[in-house]
């Protein structure tokens with residue numbers, strides 16, 4: 146059993162395995178930062194992480210924090226318990242990260258009901274801490 150893990154009251158989540166390539170993304174929340182890999186040659190944000198920039202083929206990539214703001218691109222509401230997870234119903238969303246046109250993230254929306262979802266609404270990141278992972282989730286912008 147891993148120690149010190151998930152705070153009580155949090156839903157069960159299947160956690161990602163951390164690697165040198167994705168650690169920045171899953172642990173940025175410890176510092177309150179949403180981090181993406183960014184090409185140091187052309188400035189392109191890369192998600193999910195790849196070893197080479199898809200735009201300029203540079204291998205000079207480094208994690209950088211973005212603002213944590215987003216807008217709701219699309220969503221679906223899950224009413225079915227396919228596996229242990231958050232309380233039903235929950236919202237699976239793709240959010241658009243404003244720092245780059247094609248930078249999007251699949252996530253869950255929290256602190257809101259499905260009825261409150263409006264495409265394009267402003268959101269902000271919040272993190273759910275489980276063991277060695279800080280899962281980026283989004284809620285309505287305060």
Ligand SMILES: [Zn+2]
Pocket residue numbers: 184185186187188189198199200201202203
């Ligand atoms: Zn590049």
